[in-house]
Amino acid sequence: MNRRFAVIALVLIASAATAQVPPVVPPPPAGVQQQPQRGRGSGREMWRTAADTQRARQLFVSKDTTDLPKLVNDSSGIASRLRTEAFFAEKSKGVMDFQIVTYKSGVDGLEIPAYVFSPLTKRGARGHAAMVWVHGYVHGRFEDRQLVWVKEAVARGYVIVTPQYRGSTGYTADFYNAIDYGGKEVDDVYSAYDFIKRSLPYVDPDRVGIMGWSHGGFISSHILFRENQPFKAGAPIVPVTNLFFRLSLKGPGYQRGFSTQPGLQGLPFEKPEEYIKRSPVFHAANLKVPILVHVATNDCDVDFIENQQMVYTLRALHPTLADTKIYVDPPFLQALGGCGHTFSERVVLDRSSPRYMERDDTPEQIDAWNRIWAFFGRNLRPEKDK
Numbered sequence: 001m002n003r004r005f006a007v008i009a010l011v012l013i014a015s016a017a018t019a020q021v022p023p024v025v026p027p028p029p030a031g032v033q034q035q036p037q038r039g040r041g042s043g044r045e046m047w048r049t050a051a052d053t054q055r056a057r058q059l060f061v062s063k064d065t066t067d068l069p070k071l072v073n074d075s076s077g078i079a080s081r082l083r084t085e086a087f088f089a090e091k092s093k094g095v096m097d098f099q100i101v102t103y104k105s106g107v108d109g110l111e112i113p114a115y116v117f118s119p120l121t122k123r124g125a126r127g128h129a130a131m132v133w134v135h136g137y138v139h140g141r142f143e144d145r146q147l148v149w150v151k152e153a154v155a156r157g158y159v160i161v162t163p164q165y166r167g168s169t170g171y172t173a174d175f176y177n178a179i180d181y182g183g184k185e186v187d188d189v190y191s192a193y194d195f196i197k198r199s200l201p202y203v204d205p206d207r208v209g210i211m212g213w214s215h216g217g218f219i220s221s222h223i224l225f226r227e228n229q230p231f232k233a234g235a236p237i238v239p240v241t242n243l244f245f246r247l248s249l250k251g252p253g254y255q256r257g258f259s260t261q262p263g264l265q266g267l268p269f270e271k272p273e274e275y276i277k278r279s280p281v282f283h284a285a286n287l288k289v290p291i292l293v294h295v296a297t298n299d300c301d302v303d304f305i306e307n308q309q310m311v312y313t314l315r316a317l318h319p320t321l322a323d324t325k326i327y328v329d330p331p332f333l334q335a336l337g338g339c340g341h342t343f344s345e346r347v348v349l350d351r352s353s354p355r356y357m358e359r360d361d362t363p364e365q366i367d368a369w370n371r372i373w374a375f376f377g378r379n380l381r382p383e384k385d386k
Contacts, residue, residue, distance in 0.1 A: 068260035081170030103195035107187035126204040129380040130159040134212030157382040182278030211235040221280035233379035235292040241310040296340030330364035344368035
């Protein structure tokens, strides 16, 4: 059995272990005729009531690309992005260099916007380590509340590049609607490395890492499990890992945004090979560089029952490369949503506070970021000059 199928078997066995066993129906007493029951192979017509019709409507999931939920106008998203960029520019003054750039995706040449944050004083050619930071949400963007972590990274000597991959909000409706979950968006982010190597001479291309949150952790995982690996280390934080499991757990309302994407056009049972390809946990055997993964037991976005599959698979296959930690019910900010999903992204959200968008620490958040900085410090050596 090759390593890929070993990973698939390991994940499916772990999933099956948590599944409920259907109840055993005892035979009827002697002389009593058993009544046929819907859904148990009785041969009777299953669809017979108005309730059945209503349930069918609730469960229906199209695979027609014309049914993909689409944005017509992203003017509000554009205005929000411009406010964020003004915030970044203002807060970067005298602290770090902030640039807005674009580069072409290696998969099809699409222009990908990105932000570059770097120290004001450069060390010279190949003087800095760098990281690609990948934002979360199915449709999201790099936000104000992430700047505090960027400032900490730049203070340590890193250059941070944040791609706004296809499907991100705040640009055009066409860019938003071009989402390709687990497909071309991965190439958009992967291409950030080529941009760094080509356009940032003060970055050492041998000391580049990657980190992402949630959907960004999903993309980071995909990249870390690729065969051609330019990144020296990576940290998927609370990452999406298994689309078979995730779509099953989240239900039809969530599935409709996937099954109608041009790159998918169906559900996992209809396109199993495509969903295997787009689920990073099934490719964990390919890992060749150090990886850090943090998950939370009270995560209700990427539920722990999904994320434990990635954690346990990495621990089994790569005990020397994988640095994983399960945070048990860490405190979270209700305003950020996602329950424990955002446990290590806590910032002060009160606009009247002098500490607006600064860290709102808990012991768990402090521990998580200490581990992140130590992990990348070991693997990228940001203090090294040339």
